[in-house]
Amino acid sequence: MKRKPLVFSSMLILLSTILSACSGGSATKTTDTNPAANGEVTKPKGDPVKLVMYSWRPEDKDGYAKFIAEFEKDNPDIKVEFKPFKATEYNTILANSLQSGTGVDILQLRPYDGAKALADANYLSPLDKVKGIENFADSYLDAARGSDKKVYGIPLMLNNAVIFYNKKLFDDNGLQPPETWDEFVKTCEALKAKNIIPIAQAGKAAYLLSTTHTVIGPSAYGGTEFMQALLKGTTNFKDPKFLDSIKRMKQLEAYFPKDFVAIEDKDAQGLFYTGKAAMYINGSQRLETFEANKLSFPVEFIPGLAAKKGEQAQIATWVDGSYGIAKSSKYQEQATRFIEFLASKKFGQMFSDELTRVSPVKGVEPKHPQLKKMAAFSEKNSTPYLLLTSFSQGTPTTKTTFEDSLQGMYIGKLTPEKVAEDTQASADKWFKPQK
Numbered sequence: 001m002k003r004k005p006l007v008f009s010s011m012l013i014l015l016s017t018i019l020s021a022c023s024g025g026s027a028t029k030t031t032d033t034n035p036a037a038n039g040e041v042t043k044p045k046g047d048p049v050k051l052v053m054y055s056w057r058p059e060d061k062d063g064y065a066k067f068i069a070e071f072e073k074d075n076p077d078i079k080v081e082f083k084p085f086k087a088t089e090y091n092t093i094l095a096n097s098l099q100s101g102t103g104v105d106i107l108q109l110r111p112y113d114g115a116k117a118l119a120d121a122n123y124l125s126p127l128d129k130v131k132g133i134e135n136f137a138d139s140y141l142d143a144a145r146g147s148d149k150k151v152y153g154i155p156l157m158l159n160n161a162v163i164f165y166n167k168k169l170f171d172d173n174g175l176q177p178p179e180t181w182d183e184f185v186k187t188c189e190a191l192k193a194k195n196i197i198p199i200a201q202a203g204k205a206a207y208l209l210s211t212t213h214t215v216i217g218p219s220a221y222g223g224t225e226f227m228q229a230l231l232k233g234t235t236n237f238k239d240p241k242f243l244d245s246i247k248r249m250k251q252l253e254a255y256f257p258k259d260f261v262a263i264e265d266k267d268a269q270g271l272f273y274t275g276k277a278a279m280y281i282n283g284s285q286r287l288e289t290f291e292a293n294k295l296s297f298p299v300e301f302i303p304g305l306a307a308k309k310g311e312q313a314q315i316a317t318w319v320d321g322s323y324g325i326a327k328s329s330k331y332q333e334q335a336t337r338f339i340e341f342l343a344s345k346k347f348g349q350m351f352s353d354e355l356t357r358v359s360p361v362k363g364v365e366p367k368h369p370q371l372k373k374m375a376a377f378s379e380k381n382s383t384p385y386l387l388l389t390s391f392s393q394g395t396p397t398t399k400t401t402f403e404d405s406l407q408g409m410y411i412g413k414l415t416p417e418k419v420a421e422d423t424q425a426s427a428d429k430w431f432k433p434q435k
Contacts, residue, residue: 056090101328113392119146132343143319153322198255200277202268206403217245233433314383
């Protein structure tokens with residue numbers, strides 16, 4: 001079915017702001033005469049079918065080699081080529097492949113509004129009937145639903161945003177992990193007095209700022225309860241509680257590295273790895289990075305901050321990507337078999353063990369001790385990554401507007417009040433409260 005260039009251009013703009021080709025398994029565009037659509041077997045005689053699989057994570061290539069080998073062992077008539085691209089280039093490459101109808105069969109989907117944009121543009125095959133979909137909670141499947149409420153992606157991994165800390169530095173300086181905002185500020189002051197950078201924060205990539213906010217903010221604005229009010233339209237981003245969360249981000253500037261807005265995440269990691277900084281705020285995917293860098297000190301984490309002493313902190317949790325099937329793929333049956341493998345407990349356990357991640361598949365138990373603790377926190381008291389899960393629409397997206405406005409605040413161009421106003425103004429352009 002031919003798609004209008006305007007639809008594609010709008011989708012490309014959306015995908016590019018949501019952050020953050022070869023021949024093989026794909027044909028041109030899907031039509032009513034597609035053999036797979038008519039239930040016909042599309043496997044060619046002789047050679048195995050080759051499925052091309054796109055991802056934005058080149059660092060996972062070795063892990064996927066093992067996963068794919070396991071799948072191919074039970075499916076000798078299918079070969080899967082894992083083809084990852086740089087995360088910053090992925091959206092454009094994927095959009096071009098989908099528009100041309102060639103190059104990709106299995107694709108990694110950006111979560112929530114990223115997946116929804118592709119589904120609504122009719123680039124994906126629905127997966128509601130695939131074997132194994134019952135292995136996922138409905139809330140996880142929401143990360144890849146279209147406007148028609150159908151599921152278009154199998155959730156890949158869960159992420160948590162947390163405060164990682166150097167346990168040796170804390171112990172050497174007689175510090176205990178803070179539980180509340182006031183305790184967190186006192187801990188930062190104590191570290192600064194020792195000439196230790198309290199928080200290894202980078203700000204050149206604006207999304208890192210909203211990652212920090214999703215850890216620091218919930219104890220100020222109320223976490224999940226506030227999000228529900230926001231979605232119902234009974235409050236907005238100019239709410240004093242949300243404004244307070246922005247003011248807290250401004251207050252943290254004193255505990256970030258000098259000129260942090262100009263440094264990249266790898267530089268912030270370096271400060272943490274060398275002991276120059278005591279804490280580092282990021283997602284659970286960084287555990288894999290810590291393992292690879294063989295850190296000389298134990299790393300622990302703080303799940304978030306409680307509103308009051310003695311209360312439990314809400315840990316930020318979200319689905320960080322799913323896998324879908326390109327509607328243009330002429331190998332729908334074979335692609336579905338691979339998707340069913342990705343939905344299995346077998347894959348979920350392999351994925352968690354090999355790549356040090358929390359799998360969304362029911363029954364998968366993380367082996368990594370930190371992942372186990374994160375998974376336990378998530379089950380008890382989690383809160384969504386608010387801007388990512390519910391406000392990644394608009395051009396630019398409301399999430400991007402918030403992040404860029406935080407950068408503007410840190411370089412002295414915007415006040416916290418203006419950040420809140422700009423964020424709400426962005427949401428007003430597209431957001432409709434739930435009824």
